[in-house]
Amino acid sequence: MAGRVEGKVALITGGASGIGRSCAERLAQEGAIVVVTDVQDDKGAQTVADITAAGGKASYLPHDVTGEQPWIDVVAAIKAQHGRLDILVNNAGIGLSGSVLTMPLADFQKQTAVNLDGVFLGVKHSIPLMRENGGGSIINMSSVAGLKGSAILAGYCATKGAVRLFTKSVALECAAAKDGIRVNSVHPGIIETPIWDSIMGTGDVGDNARPPRPAVLDAMTLEGVPLGKKGFPEDIANGVLWLASDESRYVTGAEIVIDGGFSIK
Template identity: 50%
Template structure:
């Protein structure tokens, strides 16, 4: 294998610049994806808001357009390969390139493994893991046509350490972590200039928890919504949960050339949770 040694340091970009880059963000209708779509658009990217929820996705694209930035909404079910093919066809026809993919769509639910149905296990794997596989598989050929790109996979602190009531979620996010490393190495070996990294947020203030089937039991146990969030915050060394924007900032860094020597890496943004 030839090693390309360059002493021309002026080539290295220090700017977090994604101006005019075409970026697909999955699950951009809510939470972290929404913050990311707004931030990327504000930084000059052409944002493709891809979500299964048409109402939320269209709302985000309109919110971005109203600020004078560029965004399109396209409906995407990350579990469905034909849906992905449709998204890439749209991107190719309308923007002729793809520079950034953020595989962010995901769901979470807790509960005991002995009570988890196979159907729910498979549904979670389909969204959290199959979705990342399908998006990445079809992004690579398109990115290759444009001399490379950056793929950011949203894993979790729960993809690094276990949690006693979230076996399915931890499995899916651990899968995303190693999928990222394997694909990063494949791309590096191919010298196709595509970088693949994962991010690992701790608890973030988004509606994700509230959609899980056991959330209401937890809220009741904690004496209400405020108590539930307080309990989650207390498990974090910084004593609070993250704002979606704090996660979007890290995704922006990985998506941009400022992280040009990072591939196959895992960026943890968890207020110290996994440092314990």
């Protein structure tokens, strides 16, 4: 039986870890030819080795999403190797917490460069190759932090809120061009991944007294999430798979919230 994204070529940024890694695995399980990119080369290569060992098709490219030339190079490499691009998961991201009164401008700008500039550049450089083959699916990783505010994550929320409306705007541009490209955002809630180590490293949690990450997330979600538990990367990857597949062919400009109800309270 054919997979749900059989033969489609998929680029996943930030695919070395957490949600991106799970998206790469899930898409490969369903027949996609997966290109994993990241700045963590060893972990990216490990993702690819694990996918390949499980019978999937995958390769790794080093790629800092904040630079325009790296995007030009990655898309050119995909065109040379595969001749097409069907799915882009703009997933790479960082999370920096703290008061706006003490956050250095350089940190604010660094976060914006990865979380927002990276998404802009991905869209800009992937659409021409997708158009050559009559369409595609772009999935931009936003967050519940793109739907509601947080006292210690103002800069992060700013980037994720921007990704939400950027996504809808590009969806309209592609629809007007009748290019067959759908563009949607995904909004994870509290998901067990290493990003929380940097988020919890500063701000109101307190570095020294902090228990291990899984215990902190369990406590946070028990109180704040209606379903009473945290999510895992595969919970997000399953939503990404649906958006990547033709099952969502009538969906564009949508925001898919996967958060155990966190954002409805």
